[in-house]
Amino acid sequence: MLEVFPKEKRIIAEGVNIRKKHVRPKKTGEKGQIVQIPGPIDISNVKFICSKCGKAIKVGYKIVQKKKFRICKKCGQEI
Numbered sequence: 524m525l526e527v528f529p530k531e532k533r534i535i536a537e538g539v540n541i542r543k544k545h546v547r548p549k550k551t552g553e554k555g556q557i558v559q560i561p562g563p564i565d566i567s568n569v570k571f572i573c574s575k576c577g578k579a580i581k582v583g584y585k586i587v588q589k590k591k592f593r594i595c596k597k598c599g600q601e602i
């Protein structure tokens with residue numbers, strides 16, 4: 524995972540939702556390039572792997588001392 528935006532409930536993950544962007548050459552004589560930029564995806568579309576269960580699981584939340592933690596819905600392991 525590259526970046527998490529908890530407020531927007533979005534994350535940017537490597538290799539997911541890749542967008543291609545055309546970059547114009549900065550100097551004359553240079554070639555334009557197509558760069559690949561990972562776009563944000565909704566956090567609910569993300570599959571989390573529980574280290575205990577060892578597979579993709581559903582994510583639950585628990586709040587401890589006003590902090591929000593992601594947990595595995597199956598075994599309660601923090602993710």
Ligand SMILES: [Zn+2]
Nearest residue numbers: 573576595598
């Ligand atoms: Zn689990």
